[in-house]
Structures are given as C-alpha cells and as structure tokens.
Amino acid sequence: MPLTLLSRLGWRNLWRYRRRNLMLFSAILVAVAGCVLMSSLIRGYQYDMMDDAIANLTGNLKVMAPGYRADPSIARAFRVPQSFAPDVPPNELVGWTERVRVPAVIVSEREARGVTLIGVDPAEERAISFLGGVAIRGDALAGPDDGRILLGQELARQLDTDVGRRIVVMTQGADGRNREAGFRVAGLYDAAGTAIEKAYAFTGIRPFQKLLGTDAVTEISVRLKDDRFSARADAELRKDLRGLEVLDWRTLEPQAAAMFQLADAAILIWLVVLMLALAFGLINTLITAVLERVREFGMLRALGMRRGAIVVQVVIESVLIVASGLVVGIVVGLALIAYFSNGIDLSRWAEGVELAGLRNKLVPHLLWSDVAAVGAFAIVLGLFASAYPAWRAVRIDPLDALRR
Amino acid sequence: MDNVVVCRGLGRVYTNDAVPVHALQGVDFDVAPGDFVSLSGPSGSGKSTLLNLIGALDRPTEGRVTVAGVDLATLSDSQLADLRLTKIGFVFQAYNLIPVLSARENVEFIMQLQGVSATERRERAIEILDALGIGELAERRPGQLSGGQQQRVAVARAVVTRPALLLADEPSANLDSKTTETLLDLLRRINVERGVTIVTATHDPIVIRYARRSVRLKDGRIDADERTAAATA
Numbered sequence: 001m002p003l004t005l006l007s008r009l010g011w012r013n014l015w016r017y018r019r020r021n022l023m024l025f026s027a028i029l030v031a032v033a034g035c036v037l038m039s040s041l042i043r044g045y046q047y048d049m050m051d052d053a054i055a056n057l058t059g060n061l062k063v064m065a066p067g068y069r070a071d072p073s074i075a076r077a078f079r080v081p082q083s084f085a086p087d088v089p090p091n092e093l094v095g096w097t098e099r100v101r102v103p104a105v106i107v108s109e110r111e112a113r114g115v116t117l118i119g120v121d122p123a124e125e126r127a128i129s130f131l132g133g134v135a136i137r138g139d140a141l142a143g144p145d146d147g148r149i150l151l152g153q154e155l156a157r158q159l160d161t162d163v164g165r166r167i168v169v170m171t172q173g174a175d176g177r178n179r180e181a182g183f184r185v186a187g188l189y190d191a192a193g194t195a196i197e198k199a200y201a202f203t204g205i206r207p208f209q210k211l212l213g214t215d216a217v218t219e220i221s222v223r224l225k226d227d228r229f230s231a232r233a234d235a236e237l238r239k240d241l242r243g244l245e246v247l248d249w250r251t252l253e254p255q256a257a258a259m260f261q262l263a264d265a266a267i268l269i270w271l272v273v274l275m276l277a278l279a280f281g282l283i284n285t286l287i288t289a290v291l292e293r294v295r296e297f298g299m300l301r302a303l304g305m306r307r308g309a310i311v312v313q314v315v316i317e318s319v320l321i322v323a324s325g326l327v328v329g330i331v332v333g334l335a336l337i338a339y340f341s342n343g344i345d346l347s348r349w350a351e352g353v354e355l356a357g358l359r360n361k362l363v364p365h366l367l368w369s370d371v372a373a374v375g376a377f378a379i380v381l382g383l384f385a386s387a388y389p390a391w392r393a394v395r396i397d398p399l400d401a402l403r404r
Numbered sequence: 405m406d407n408v409v410v411c412r413g414l415g416r417v418y419t420n421d422a423v424p425v426h427a428l429q430g431v432d433f434d435v436a437p438g439d440f441v442s443l444s445g446p447s448g449s450g451k452s453t454l455l456n457l458i459g460a461l462d463r464p465t466e467g468r469v470t471v472a473g474v475d476l477a478t479l480s481d482s483q484l485a486d487l488r489l490t491k492i493g494f495v496f497q498a499y500n501l502i503p504v505l506s507a508r509e510n511v512e513f514i515m516q517l518q519g520v521s522a523t524e525r526r527e528r529a530i531e532i533l534d535a536l537g538i539g540e541l542a543e544r545r546p547g548q549l550s551g552g553q554q555q556r557v558a559v560a561r562a563v564v565t566r567p568a569l570l571l572a573d574e575p576s577a578n579l580d581s582k583t584t585e586t587l588l589d590l591l592r593r594i595n596v597e598r599g600v601t602i603v604t605a606t607h608d609p610i611v612i613r614y615a616r617r618s619v620r621l622k623d624g625r626i627d628a629d630e631r632t633a634a635a636t637a
Contacts, residue, residue: 303488
C-alpha cells in the first residue's frame with residue numbers, strides 16, 4: 001500500500017479544508033491542553049491529600065503491636081531492639097521515628113478535653129510529619145527529654161490556656177493504674193485544620209515513658225521519599241520486626257485512600273467525557289469531508305485504488321489532524337502547568353477549601369503517564385472516529401460517484 | 405493478435421422503481437489492438453453503459469466481457485480494481501484530477517499505486533507531459549490550469565502507464581472546439597505513435613471524425629459499425 005502517497009494526500013487535504021480543520025484542530029488542542037492541565041491539578045490535589053495523610057503521624061508505613069489499632073493502650077506497647085533501624089536504602093528514606101501514643105485527658109483550670117498525647121523525638125518528628133511544617137507560637141519541643149507539652153491552638157483555646165501555663169495530664173500507665181502529671185505549655189502549633197489541633201498534643205518521649213512506667217513504644221513510623229518504595233520497605237520491616245503489624249497509610253487512613261482512588265477515577269472520567277465529546281465533532285467533520293469528496297473517492301476507485309487504501313486515506317486524515325492537535329495541545333498543556341507551577345491561590349475560598357480537604361495553594365503535579373494516557377486516548381479517538389466515515393467512503397460506488 | 409476487448413451477448417438491465425430498463429441488449433463487440441473506436445448515439449442509447457462494462461466499473465446482467473485476455477466475470481472487486489489500475493487508462497468528461505496534487509503528481513499517481521520507483525515515475529511523468537506540450541505546467545495544481553490543460557494532464561495520467569486500453573467518456577464535453585481538436589490530435593498521436601487502443605463514448609461529431617471506427621448505438625443495440633475516413637487516411 002502506497003503509504004507515502006496516502007500520507008501526502010491526507011496532509012494536503014487537511015490544508016484544502018483549512019478553515020474547518022483549523023476549528024477542529026483548535027477544539028482538539030483545547031481539549032488536550034485542558035486534559036493535561038486538569039489531570040495535573042487533580043494529581044496535585046491527590047498528592048497533597050496523600051502527603052497530608054502520610055504527614056498526619058502515619059508515615060508511609062507504621063509498625064504497631066497486633067490489636068493496638070482497635071485498642072490503643074500502653075498495654076500494647078512493644079520494645080524496639082537497640083540496634084534497630086529500618087532496612088531501607090538512604091536514597092528511598094526520608095526518616096523514621098518511634099512514638100508513644102496514648103489517649104489522655106488534659107485538664108486546665110477551667111476545662112478538660114480528651115486528646116491523643118504523643119511522646120516524640122521532636123527532631124525526628126519534624127523530619128517526617130506535619131510538625132515539621134507548622135508555625136509554633138512559643139517554643140517547639142527542644143528534644144526527646146523535654147518534659148513540656150505542645151498543644152494545638154484550637155485545643156488551647158478550648159482549654160482556655162496559653163503558652164507558659166500549666167495543665168494536668170491524666171492517662172493510664174503501663175501497669176494499668178492511672179497516672180497524673182503537670183506539664184507546662186511550651187508552645188501552640190497552628191496546623192492546616194482545627195481537627196488536628198484539637199486531636200493531638202506532644203511531649204518529649206523519654207519523660208513521657210517515665211510517666212507511663214515503660215521503656216517501650218507504641219509505634220514506629222517510616223516516611224519514604226516515594227510511596228512506590230513501600231512494598232520493599234514493608235517486606236524488610238516485617239522481616240526485622242516479627243510478631244508486629246506493618247500497615248501502610250492506605251490501611252490507616254482509609255478515607256484518604258478512597259479519595260486518592262476517586263481522584264484516579266475523576267481523571268479517567270474527565271478524559272473519557274472530553275474525548276467522547278470530541279469524537280462526535282471529529283466524526284461529523286470527517287463525514288462532511290467524505291461526502292464532499294464522493295466524486296473524488298469514486299474517481300480514485302475507478303482508477304484502481306483498492307478499498308483498503310481508501311480506508312487508510314480517511315484514517316490517515318483523521319489521525320493527522322488528531323496528532324497535530326494532540327502535539328500542540330500537549331505543549332500548551334505543559335506550558336500551562338509551568339505557568340501555574342507556583343500553585344493556584346485558593347485562599348479566597350479558604351473555608352470551602354478546608355472543607356474539601358484542599359490546601360490554600362493548589363500546585364499542579366505532572367505525571368508523564370497521564371500525558372501518555374491523553375495521547376493514547378486521542379490516537380484511539382482518531383482511529384475510532386474515522387471508522388464510520390471510512391466505511392462510508394468505501395461504500396461509494398465509483399460509477400454512481402462519477403455520474404454526479 | 406487477439407482482440408483487446410471482446411464482448412459477447414452483453415446485456416445490462418437497470419431496475420428503477422421496479423421497472424426494468426434494458427440499457428444494453430445482446431451486444432457483440434470487439435476492439436482490435438491499436439484501434440481508435442468511437443461509441444456514439446443519442447442519450448440512453450447505451451454507449452456509456454458499454455464503456456463502463458468494458459472499463460470494469462460495472463458488471464453485465466448478461467453476457468461476458470474480456471479485456472486484454474481476461475474474462476471480467478471471473479474477477480473479484482479487488483481484482484477488477486487491479487485490472488483497472490494496470491490494463492486500463494481512463495479519461496473522464498470532468499477531467500477528475502486530484503486537486504491537491506500538481507499536474508506531475510497526478511500523472512505519477514497511478515504509477516505510485518502500481519509501485520513504480522520514484523525516479524522512474526518522475527522521469528516518465530515529465531516525459532509524457534513534455535510530449536503532450538504541457539511540461540512547463542508540471543508543478544501547477546489543477547485549479548491553476550485551463551480545462552484543456554487539465555484534460556491533457558488527464559490523458560497523460562491515463563497513458564503514462566502504457567495501458568492496453570484507453571477509455572474516454574465524453575472527453576470533449578467541457579472543451580471548446582479548438583481545444584477539442586488539439587485534444588483529438590493528441591489522442592490520435594498516442595494511438596498511432598504509441599499504439600494505444602482507444603475507445604471513446606461521445607456525442608461530438610469531431611470526435612467521431614477523428615476515430616478510425618465509428619460504432620453507433622440505439623436503444624441498447626449496435627445500430628451501425630463502420631470504418632471512418634480517418635481509417636483510410
């Protein structure tokens with residue numbers, strides 16, 4: 001089959017109906033650029049959500065004693081071997097930390113609130129969780145031996161307490177007996193949402209262990225540079241810490257994981273709807289092009305061009321216009337992503353943004369696999385949309401066509 | 405030498421609104437190699453139908469057509485397309501050049517479908533365009549050519565592959581008489597110098613005069629078949 005000839009005919013026919021094809025080219029360009037930008041924004045939202053879930057004291061992976069999730073008590077603490085460190089290559093690891101995390105009641109002079117009180121090594125914690133990114137009024141915890149407490153702003157407001165004041169913590173010790181101790185408020189942290197501020201209070205891990213009467217921890221949290229490294233790290237942790245549970249952030253934060261999957265589906269739905277809408281425009285244009293050239297197709301058949309070559313010619317014309325719209329659309333889409341690379345400021349809608357679980361700045365996140373998917377969809381669209389017009393073209397009877 | 409075209413008992417019935425129309429009835433018609441035949445007759449006499457059957461664009465309802473020794477009834481649609489591509493050259497009333505290709509590319513078109521190499525295609529296209537006096541127009545597209553020039557390009561496209569048979573359907577219908585004479589001089593030259601067999605359907609008395617054999621049809625039958633003055637000239 002003379003593909004060079006058919007390609008040349010296809011290319012020149014695009015210019016022959018340039019106004020109509022320019023409109024179609026523009027529609028494809030806008031749709032493709034829109035798909036590329038939109039998918040990167042959805043990915044931005046999706047990856048922000050994943051980062052938030054992982055930073056919310058979850059990590060990519062968490063090690064806990066069996067049953068701790070259902071009953072988070074100090075009784076389910078475990079001892080970590082002195083020499084333990086996660087067997088993860090340094091280039092895949094952000095950091096890891098041990099925590100003691102128990103339910104507690106905090107009492108101020110005026111109010112009492114139930115919280116999750118967490119004993120941490122502040123330096124390790126800041127490297128892997130949201131504590132590293134929050135603003136703190138007053139002091140941050142100085143180290144694992146710091147016996148002061150760090151509260152969320154909202155919790156402090158509810159307790160009617162402030163930096164430098166004392167509060168009392170009541171919780172259960174490792175022996176099952178109640179423990180009570182006074183803590184001075186070191187500082188108040190300002191997290192992205194008030195839910196976090198109300199839920200978590202922090203103190204140095206060592207004094208907290210002493211209060212609880214244990215040298216054990218309730219969890220080890222591991223933060224990786226990319227969630228793709230999880231499977232291998234998971235296997236290593238299971239091997240090194242037998243008898244303990246290793247859970248990933250998707251299991252620990254099922255709602256966030258469901259939202260993550262929903263974002264995948266949203267990209268797919270967006271792509272399919274846009275491409276289907278485009279398909280009708282493309283089919284319409286190609287049918288018009290075939291019907292306008294009935295005589296020409298008849299003549300080509302009369303001169304001896306086979307039906308297969310007619311089909312290929314229509315398909316080439318379709319694929320050429322889709323491919324040119326696709327290439328330029330991708331370039332425009334990438335340029336738009338570059339333009340918005342510092343993020344789109346959503347702070348004007350701060351309340352709605354928080355409700356939707358978005359950050360104030362939505363930063364596009366480019367995945368080349370999404371660009372490839374847009375490309376693949378568009379090419380399939382070009383082939384699919386040309387099928388019916390090509391069928392119409394091969395059904396043209398040369399004799400009827402030449403009589404017109 | 406065997407006849408290029410052999411038609412035996414040829415009939416073609418069209419059914420319009422359930423009423424059968426006998427466009428051709430029992431036609432026996434042969435064309436010898438190197439002949440120049442005109443098919444004439446009033447509208448509806450069957451001349452275009454006969455030309456289409458010989459050109460493998462239509463299938464008879466009765467009888468058989470043999471072109472260059474091949475019985476068309478035995479061929480599939482694809483094989484008929486191949487036969488048209490390799491054995492038959494067509495010149496249409498409305499020129500039917502491909503508008504997005506230049507004159508040279510139009511002439512090269514069929515050779516390209518036949519798989520002739522690029523160099524040979526180009527040489528042969530330029531040679532035939534020069535021979536037909538339109539070499540300097542080779543890179544112009546059909547829209548930049550006059551009707552007569554376009555018809556010459558169509559003739560060049562039809563004969564460049566050296567077909568066994570050249571079929572021309574009303575080739576002068578859109579041309580003035582001077583251009584018609586020029587075209588017919590050209591067809592005669594191709595017929596005489598290149599030995600191409602030509603069959604043309606026409607109303608035009610000038611065309612009939614140029615042909616060496618005149619076949620007149622009436623009501624789907626051959627009414628007269630005679631040598632013209634051109635045959636004895």
